[in-house]
Amino acid sequence: MIGRRLLSVVLMLQGTAFCVLAQTSYDAFQVIAPDLNGTARYIGMGGAMGAFGSDLSTISRNPAGIGTYVNSDINISFAISGSNTYMTDPGTISVTNADDYTGNITYSSDGSRSGVKFNVEDVGFVLALPTGGMSSLRHVNLAFAYHRDKNMDRTLLYSDDTRFPGYLTEFRDLRNSLESRVNTFDFNISFNHDDRFYWGMTFGVLSAYSCTSGHFYHYYPAGQYGLEEPVDITSVDRQNELYGNGFDFKLGFIARPAAGKFRFGASMSIPTAYSMREVYKDYLYAKDGEPREGTKFSQDTWFKFGTPWVVNASLGYSTGRTAFGLEYDCNIAGGSYVKVNNYTLSQCGSGDYRTYSAIRAGFETNISLISLRCGYNCTFPMFRDDAVKYLDDTEFNLNRMDLDYENTGHTHTFTVGVGYCSREMDFGGQLYVDAAYAHSLTDSNLHLGEYPESDPVTDYRTSRGKFVLTLGLSF
Numbered sequence: 452m453i454g455r456r457l458l459s460v461v462l463m464l465q466g467t468a469f470c471v472l473a474q475t476s477y478d479a480f481q482v483i484a485p486d487l488n489g490t491a492r493y494i495g496m497g498g499a500m501g502a503f504g505s506d507l508s509t510i511s512r513n514p515a516g517i518g519t520y521v522n523s524d525i526n527i528s529f530a531i532s533g534s535n536t537y538m539t540d541p542g543t544i545s546v547t548n549a550d551d552y553t554g555n556i557t558y559s560s561d562g563s564r565s566g567v568k569f570n571v572e573d574v575g576f577v578l579a580l581p582t583g584g585m586s587s588l589r590h591v592n593l594a595f596a597y598h599r600d601k602n603m604d605r606t607l608l609y610s611d612d613t614r615f616p617g618y619l620t621e622f623r624d625l626r627n628s629l630e631s632r633v634n635t636f637d638f639n640i641s642f643n644h645d646d647r648f649y650w651g652m653t654f655g656v657l658s659a660y661s662c663t664s665g666h667f668y669h670y671y672p673a674g675q676y677g678l679e680e681p682v683d684i685t686s687v688d689r690q691n692e693l694y695g696n697g698f699d700f701k702l703g704f705i706a707r708p709a710a711g712k713f714r715f716g717a718s719m720s721i722p723t724a725y726s727m728r729e730v731y732k733d734y735l736y737a738k739d740g741e742p743r744e745g746t747k748f749s750q751d752t753w754f755k756f757g758t759p760w761v762v763n764a765s766l767g768y769s770t771g772r773t774a775f776g777l778e779y780d781c782n783i784a785g786g787s788y789v790k791v792n793n794y795t796l797s798q799c800g801s802g803d804y805r806t807y808s809a810i811r812a813g814f815e816t817n818i819s820l821i822s823l824r825c826g827y828n829c830t831f832p833m834f835r836d837d838a839v840k841y842l843d844d845t846e847f848n849l850n851r852m853d854l855d856y857e858n859t860g861h862t863h864t865f866t867v868g869v870g871y872c873s874r875e876m877d878f879g880g881q882l883y884v885d886a887a888y889a890h891s892l893t894d895s896n897l898h899l900g901e902y903p904e905s906d907p908v909t910d911y912r913t914s915r916g917k918f919v920l921t922l923g924l925s926f
Contacts, residue, residue, distance in 0.1 A: 475848065476803035477840055477856050478693055478729065479787075480833065481631045481661035483758050485600040487828050487864050489573050490528050491885035491921040495868020496813030497826020499776035501765030502705055502716035507575045510596045510637045510653050512778075513703040513718040513763060517594045518641030518649035523579045526883075526923030530572035534605045534915040537562035539894075546613075546905040554615035558907050563606040572919055573598040575637075590643040592651075600657070601633035605913055606665075607857070609897060619671045621684070625855060625899065626665040634658045650704040657697040657723060664690040667855070669901070670737075683737030685901070687852045695727035703763070716765035722757035722787065729754065733852050752847045757788045759804070772817040780809040782833070803838040807831045813866075824868035824887070834858045840900055854900030857911070864891040880926035891915045 487498050489508030500506050501513035507526060509516025538560035547553050575596030582588050609625040634657065641651025669685040671678060703718025732749035736742070760783040768775045784804040813826035840856035842848040868887035875881055893913045899906040 475840055475842065475856075476834075476838070478661075478691065479756055480859075481603075481629065481663070482601065482633050482659040482693065482725070482727075484830070484833060485633065486602060487866075487889055487891070488530075488599055488602065490526060490923075491868055491887040491919040492822075492824065492870055494866055494889050494917075494919050495824035495826060495870070495885065495887035496776060496815055497811045497828045497864065497866050499765070499778045499811040499813035499826060499828075500767075501703075501718065501763060501776070501778050502714045502767030503769075503774065503776060504649065504705060504716075507577065507594065507596050508573060508598065510575070510594055510639050511598065511600075511635060511655065511701065513705065513716050513765060514639050514651035514653040514701050515641055515649040515703040515705040515716060515718070516651075517577055517592050517639045517653075518590065518643045518651045519705065520577045520579045520592050521590065521643075522880075522925045523577055524923060524925045525576040526574070526921055527571065528573040528919055528921040529569070530599075530602075530917055530919045531567060531569050532602065532915065532917040533567045534565045534603075534913055535562055536605045536607050536911060536913045538609070538909055539912050540910045544907050548615055548618075552615050552617070554613060554618070556611050556613045556905070556907055558609065558611035558909055560608045560610065560909070560911075563608050565604040565606065568602070568604060570599065570602065571597075573921070587644045588642060589646060592639075592641045592643070594637075594639040594641070596637045596639075598635055598637070599632065600635045601631055601659075603629060603631040605629050607897065607911060609899070609909065611907070619675055619678070622668075622670055622672055623899070623901075624666070624668045627855065627857075628664050629661070630663075631661040632659070647707050647709060648704065649707075651702075653701045655699045655701070655723075657699065657725070659693065659695055659697065659725065659727070661693045662690065663853070667852070682740070683742070684740050685738055685852075686736035686743075687733050687738075688736075689733035689853055690731075691851075691853060692730045693727055695725055697723045697725035699723040699758075712768055712770050714767045714769075716763075716767070718763040720761040720763075722760055724755065724757050726753070726755050728752070729847075731847075731851055731853075735852065738852075748850060748852075750847060750850070755788075759784050759787055759806070774815045776811075776813040778809075778811040780811075782807050782809070784833075803835060804833055805835050807833050820872055820874070822868075822870035822872070822885075824866075824870070826866040826868075828862075828864035828866070828891075830862040832858075832860050839898070839903075855898060856900060857895045857897050860894035860896070862891055862893040864889055866890075878926070880924055883921075883923045883925065885921040885923075887919045889917045889919070 493508035504516030504519035541559040705716040707714040730751040870885040872883040
């Protein structure tokens, strides 16, 4: 039975063709999609500040937002975060084996909580330089910001048992832990014309690291049909690391009509160009029922890849002490690429990634020295519905044992925030303190990849919470 099932897997993989992005598109995904990170004010408004500016986090969304500053500013943000990943649809499915017997696969998962993480979320400054009003150019502003674009820790657990009448009961156990970090250093110059039109540009340097580790065990337990010891079908401990650097460039503007309460913004980001090293290794104890005694397999390679183009449009409306913001991102997957030894990897057919969108909405109202905020953020799925993990495209991937893959769905993020800004002090500056909480929900489905024709596709949800505190000085 096992041999025939494995043969069907090989034939299916050989018949699958699509674009290859990074060593696999699932490796690259760990460092492509940014989280909602930044200052507490930015997070409290759900990131919908591209048309308003005057917040350091807009440096990476719409560079023109730095041009709206009329005073210099410095701040630092701290974050405490954690996550919980759990299966939403445990159950049983019926399957037919190679001998036309009908059996059941019962699958389940324990929820897994990450540890509480503390980190510096964002730190930067803006230097506002007035030009003296000799022309329409009122200010030339310079800014620098460090922020963590991605900060993910989570563990996915899966287990099942397969029972056919007259056959040994098979058990499988999967553990997949992810640690992903993307640190960005942004440098900005921006311009203010008559407090009506702002434009700017940002050059970013990125440092990325991602590690997936865990195990996959597939075995017959002892005690059934005379088995005195468990028999391993597949048993492997594994780890895959990605690390490297990249750079990007963004250009944007904000327009504020003289007599209106609306303002409009737009920006464009070229694909982030990464140069990455991938190191894969595993310890194999059994494969296809044959003992391997913990044989170590290790390999590494360098490759280059580019993220999607991003086009952003934003709208802001302010009246009195209240402001509303809306934003839309279009992430154009056609701008992605991967090169290994200067050779662009590609296959005919559809790609794993689709052009996808993100929307953000935010609200802020001021009551004396206090500001209250709330926001919503939705990122649409990046993977196509029919995307699968393909390990038959390069020599590097051919011997890997991490067959499982996860297709992410929508991410919904809900935010609330509060801020305090002091009155102007003797030296002309103002102190401010902002706090925000963001709660996100990401749905996904897990494919084991061992027997695609019969493995259940299981649904998971990752719930993440983050508290951010920002301390700043405007002067």
